[in-house]
Amino acid sequence: MRERSSQALHARCFLLLPEPQRVTEPMSCLRTFFLWRSAAGLLLAVCCVAGLCLATGCQSEPPPTASAPAARPRTTPPASARNTPPNRPAPPVKPSVAKPPRGIEPPANLGLGGSESTQPDTGFGPGRRSPNLGELMDQPGAAPAVAPSKTPRMAIDQAKTASRGIRKISGKHLDLYTDLPASPAIDELTTVFDLAVPKWCAYFDVPAEKAADFRMSGFLMGDANNFRAAGLLPGSLPNFPNGFQQGWEFWVREQEDDYYRRHLLLHEGTHGFMNLMLGGAGPPWYSEGMAELFGTHRWENGQLTMQYNPPDKTETPGWGRVKIIRDETAQQRALSLLDVMRYDSRAHLRVEPYAWCWAACYFLEHYPPTRQAFVDLRAQAADRQGDFTSAFYEKLKPQWPEIDEQWRIYTQGIEYGYDLERALIQHQTGPAREAGAQPQEAVIQADRGWQSTGIMLASNGRYLIESTGSFQIAREPAWKCEPNGVTIHYYEGQPLGIMMGAIRMDEAALAGGPTTLLNSVPLGSSFLLTVQQGGVLYLKINESPASLADNAGQIQVRVSVP
Structure with missing residues (x-):
């Protein structure tokens, strides 16, 4: 599940030279002359290096953080991998095509020709303060939306296109131009696109009759120069x-994997549908997150499933969003939800923001306290300014500390097939029971994430935590387990199924700081716990x-003072 596919990152370099100062004295002029001559030499050298980088395909990965702890080894797959079907046969070798690094487009615009933002870097990110409401409202806007009827279509010279060996595949909602040879994986792309349109209509509440004439032109390019010569790849x-x-129109470069080619087609198609049918796609975090959400799919036997939660990386070759978040988290670069919402249009020159925007939209769509407010955002998609995000935040503000805590639990443990609803933190209402002279008891479910025992442990106290019972940690074949776990399989460095415990301090959680549920310890069937700072005891099995x-x-738990 957590093996990681490689992801090349596109790097860009910018050279900034200071504006020359006005000088009046002769010596100052002489010094300025030599300074600028040196600068000119430096500029020439940099240009030479840049030219070499461009010729060789300059790529880089984010530098590792020196202080970041090593990621804990994983020695067991989740249950879905314990009964993994045989590996798929290797696909036939395709003709070699020069391909750019993976990722998705750097959206200098949001789909309608807006220019790149010139907003200065505010320094938001991991380890830094989150933006306040005023800063969330201060988002750079994209170009104003243009009504579909007034959006010009690119002129296509069909004869010239055919003379360049570029063929046309037509569906109901897509004309696809490609220079790639005929194959089922290529020729069915218009069918995939046509099946996506009703799903976009259903989610974004667009009447089917309004989308009846929705028809885009797509360009799937094996050789971009060929499309440029045919007038199908504008220099702008x-x-x-x-x-x-x-x-x-949208453009997609050929990919190594059939899946990722379809992903890009659906990603760009989502942008097109939102911009043309809704009048916009919202700010960058929403625009790119929704395109990723609908781009992540399953295609099997002519059936298209969108907003798919892939259970294994083998279903989504080339995608790699889960790996990116796990790598970023391991390097202490995890983002809060507000950090993600603060992305401007320049952020997506790198591939990491696509992963974070996908995760944010997936989380907000499936987390019960945020689901309805998030779905309601579709009606505000034409708002590309700060009101979109600020109004959403204001609606959820009373619940934001709990939302942020759940987000941190989700991103720290993210993996393919993450069951967000079952992994939700289970709180208890009412006052917690003090563990003192009278032992306190609780019941923990084996198929849930963190669960409150409702038992308060005092600072500097010592408590005996005893767990009993037999439960199941796999269905086929059935694996029986007890609170000490099974040592033939490990998860996150601990026996699978062992009882885990953490003390949740409300003050830290409600203040937006790191949740103490991330600081868990294995308890097993019996554990003498010394508490440094008091709080409510939360438990779960290691799974x-x-x-x-x-x-x-279920597991029965008894907490007493020894």
């Missing part, structure tokens, strides 16, 4: 590495969040 477009959408659904049973 940015030098995108994978895909780009503008108006009624992958992707494998909770095939667990069953």
Whole structure:
């Protein structure tokens, strides 16, 4: 589940030279002359190096953080991997095509030709303060939306296109131009796109009759120069590495994997549908997050499933969003939800923001306290300014500390097939019971994440925590387990199924700081716990969040003062 596919990152370099100062004295002029001569030499050298980088395909990965702890080894897959079907046969070797680094397009615009933002870097990110409401409202806007009827279509010379060996595949909602040879994976792309349109209509509440004439032109390019010569790749477009959408058209470069080719097609199609049918796609975090959400799909036997939660990386070759978040988290670069919402249009020159925007939209769509407010955002998609995000935040502000805590639990443990609803923190209402002279008891479910025992442990106290019972941690074949776990399989460095405990301090959680549920310890069947700072005892079994659904049973817990 957590093996990681490689993800090349596109790097860009900018050279900034200071504005020359006005000088009046002769010596100052002489010094200025030599300074500028040196600067000119430096500029020439940098240009030479840049030229070499461009010739060789300059790429880089985010530098590691020196103080970051090593990620804990994982020695067992979740239940879905314990019964993994045989590996798929290797696909036939395709003709070699020069390909750019993976990722998605750097959206200098949001699909309708807006220019790149010039907003200064505010320094928000991991380890830094989150933006306040006023800063969330201060988002750079994209170009104003243009009504579909007034959005010009690109002129296409069909004869010239055919003379360049570029063929046309037509569906109900897409004309796809490609120079790639005929194959089922290529020729079915218009069918995939046509099946996506009713799903976009249903989610964004667009009447089917309004989308009846929705028809885009797509360009799937094996050789971009061929499309440029045919007049199908305007020079005004940015030098995108994978895909780009503008108006009624989108462009996708050929990919190694059939899946990721379809992903880009659906990603760009989502941009097009939102911009043309809704009048906009919202700020960058929402625009790119929704395109990623609908781009993540399953295609099997002519059936398209969108907003798919892939249970294994083998279903989404080339995508790698889960890996990116796990890598970023391991390097202490995890983002809060507000950090993600603060992205401007320049952020997506890198691939990491696509992963964070996907995770944010997936989380907000599936987390019960945020689901309805998030779905309601579709009606505000035409708002590309700060009111979109600030109004959403204001609606959820009373619940934001709990939302942020759950987000941190989700991103710290994210993996393929993460069962967000089962992994939700289970709180208890009412005052907590003090563990003192009278022992206190609780029941923990084996198929859930963190659960409150409702038992308050005092600072500097010592408590005996005893767990009993037999439960199931896999269905086929059925695995029986007890609170000490099973040592033939490990998860996150501990026996699978062992009882885990943490003390949740409300003050830290409600203040937006790191949740103390991330500081857990293995308790097993019996553990003498010394408490440094008091709080409510939370428990769960040690299990992958992707494998909770095939667990069953309960564990009885008794807390006493020895």
